[in-house]
Amino acid sequence: MIYLDNAATSWPKPPGVLKAMADVLERAGGNPGRSGHRLSIAAAQVMYETREKLASFFHVRDPLRVIFTSNATHAINIALAGLLKPGDHVVTSSMEHNAVMRPLRSLEKRGLKLSVVPCASDGSLDVSDVARAVKNNTRLVVVNHASNVVGTILPVAQVASIAHRAGALLLVDAAQTAGSIPVDVQAMGVDLLAFTGHKGLLGPTGSGGLIIGDKVDASLMEPLMRGGTGSQSALEEQPNELPDKFESGTPNVIGIAGLGAGIDWIMERGIEAIRAQEEELTRVLITGLCNIPGIKVHGTLDASRSTAIVSITAAHKTVSDIGLSLDEEFGIMCRVGLHCAPAAHKTVGTFPQGTVRLATGAFTSKDDISTAVAALQKVIS
Amino acid sequence: MTYGVVLFHTTSSAMRAEKLLIKEGCAIKLIPTPRELSSDCGIAVRFCWSECQRIKSVLEAAGVEVDTVRQIQS
Numbered sequence: 417m418i419y420l421d422n423a424a425t426s427w428p429k430p431p432g433v434l435k436a437m438a439d440v441l442e443r444a445g446g447n448p449g450r451s452g453h454r455l456s457i458a459a460a461q462v463m464y465e466t467r468e469k470l471a472s473f474f475h476v477r478d479p480l481r482v483i484f485t486s487n488a489t490h491a492i493n494i495a496l497a498g499l500l501k502p503g504d505h506v507v508t509s510s511m512e513h514n515a516v517m518r519p520l521r522s523l524e525k526r527g528l529k530l531s532v533v534p535c536a537s538d539g540s541l542d543v544s545d546v547a548r549a550v551k552n553n554t555r556l557v558v559v560n561h562a563s564n565v566v567g568t569i570l571p572v573a574q575v576a577s578i579a580h581r582a583g584a585l586l587l588v589d590a591a592q593t594a595g596s597i598p599v600d601v602q603a604m605g606v607d608l609l610a611f612t613g614h615k616g617l618l619g620p621t622g623s624g625g626l627i628i629g630d631k632v633d634a635s636l637m638e639p640l641m642r643g644g645t646g647s648q649s650a651l652e653e654q655p656n657e658l659p660d661k662f663e664s665g666t667p668n669v670i671g672i673a674g675l676g677a678g679i680d681w682i683m684e685r686g687i688e689a690i691r692a693q694e695e696e697l698t699r700v701l702i703t704g705l706c707n708i709p710g711i712k713v714h715g716t717l718d719a720s721r722s723t724a725i726v727s728i729t730a731a732h733k734t735v736s737d738i739g740l741s742l743d744e745e746f747g748i749m750c751r752v753g754l755h756c757a758p759a760a761h762k763t764v765g766t767f768p769q770g771t772v773r774l775a776t777g778a779f780t781s782k783d784d785i786s787t788a789v790a791a792l793q794k795v796i797s
Numbered sequence: 798m799t800y801g802v803v804l805f806h807t808t809s810s811a812m813r814a815e816k817l818l819i820k821e822g823c824a825i826k827l828i829p830t831p832r833e834l835s836s837d838c839g840i841a842v843r844f845c846w847s848e849c850q851r852i853k854s855v856l857e858a859a860g861v862e863v864d865t866v867r868q869i870q871s
């Protein structure tokens with residue numbers, strides 16, 4: 417069995433992740449911040465530990481500006497619903513996932529002005545196009561850090577300068593990069609960072625977060641949900657303090673514990689080492705697939721400019737047939753189709769059939785890659 | 798014995814304070830906020846009142862958001 421669907425969710429998880437999750441149920445099973453007895457406090461401590469780990473991992477000064485969410489989609493929705501008002505102008509790219517595109521299109525129907533900057537067919541973004549798209553009423557620029565369709569990494573730091581010069585904030589969708597390539601919100605100038613816990617960060621599904629940078633006045637943001645926080649219980653109104661303002665309802669303590677253990681594993685191995693290994697395997701995979709007649713590899717074809725994603729199509733076989741053969745005949749798991757990103761596939765030129773996406777992870781070996789290349793050779797011929 | 802309690806706006810601030818104070822070697826304990834003290838957060842940090850200045854300065858130096866510090870008897 418070879419798992420090459422790490423861009424959808426990473427698998428397997430480090431053993432420490434499973435252990436941390438079981439440990440919470442056994443040892444810290446209270447409701448965090450609600451009761452004040454030892455099991456409740458233990459749960460709150462588990463959450464705080466992960467909050468601090470995330471803050472140091474992404475170079476955030478204040479751990480209380482790390483908001484726990486269910487996933488990247490939830491984080492993006494908190495940011496967009498919180499910041500934007502009818503009449504505001506937003507700039508985004510044509511390579512966005514529906515986690516960004518759908519909320520923006522919905523807000524557009526209610527008066528948001530949206531500019532979608534077209535990317536090149538390899539997924540790359542010309543920052544001068546962003547500079548031309550921003551206006552004096554641009555409130556927010558939203559871009560992915562790397563595409564979930566072709567892996568192309570966007571020049572986030574340059575986009576940040578352009579956004580800031582125009583007086584806008586920058587929201588980055590780091591679903592595909594958090595845990596896979598280094599992310600430093602201060603060095604990159606990111607104002608809001610949405611990440612998911614279950615991909616590169618090696619945590620379980622149902623974990624993720626939003627980082628609200630120092631420059632963002634969170635008191636002006638409307639919360640997406642309101643409800644109990646364990647704090648300020650005398651108030652019938654939502655508290656304004658972070659992180660509680662955006663964390664109503666009993667959180668996923670078990671998932672957050674697993675996420676913390678995922679980060680521990682990454683820190684121990686070193687994110688640079690993980691990136692170097694994935695980049696090397698991706699380079700081997702791109703080269704191998706480019707040598708198979710009848711296969712077209714999409715994207716930059718340059719592993720140093722992309723995450724560990726390789727997206728392909730074939731001249732004489734549908735992507736679904738390829739996916740089925742890989743799974744049934746070779747035990748190779750990947751994802752075929754549109755990957756929740758129709759705009760990105762239109763940009764790449766693979767809409768509506770989509771692509772076969774092979775995504776290496778932290779546990780993929782060189783043998784896995786050569787087996788996959790050989791399997792594709794057979795499937796195509 | 799005369800104790801003091803630090804009250805917070807959020808549980809996260811209480812957790813942050815606990816970690817910092819333990820690291821600094823302060824003898825503290827997390828307790829459910831005494832009901833007679835109205836507070837924003839259900840968890841408070843209890844300490845010996847003689848340690849008050851030190852506790853305050855550790856929290857202030859680290860920029861931990863504190864609601865109030867109160868004296869209690871028990």
Ligand SMILES: Cc1ncc(COP(=O)(O)O)c(C=O)c1O
Nearest residue numbers: 487488489513515564589591612
């Ligand atoms: C670029 C991108 N953005 C957002 C998401 C959404 O992540 P999640 O489903 O964890 O919310 C994904 C993954 O599905 C993604 O690849």
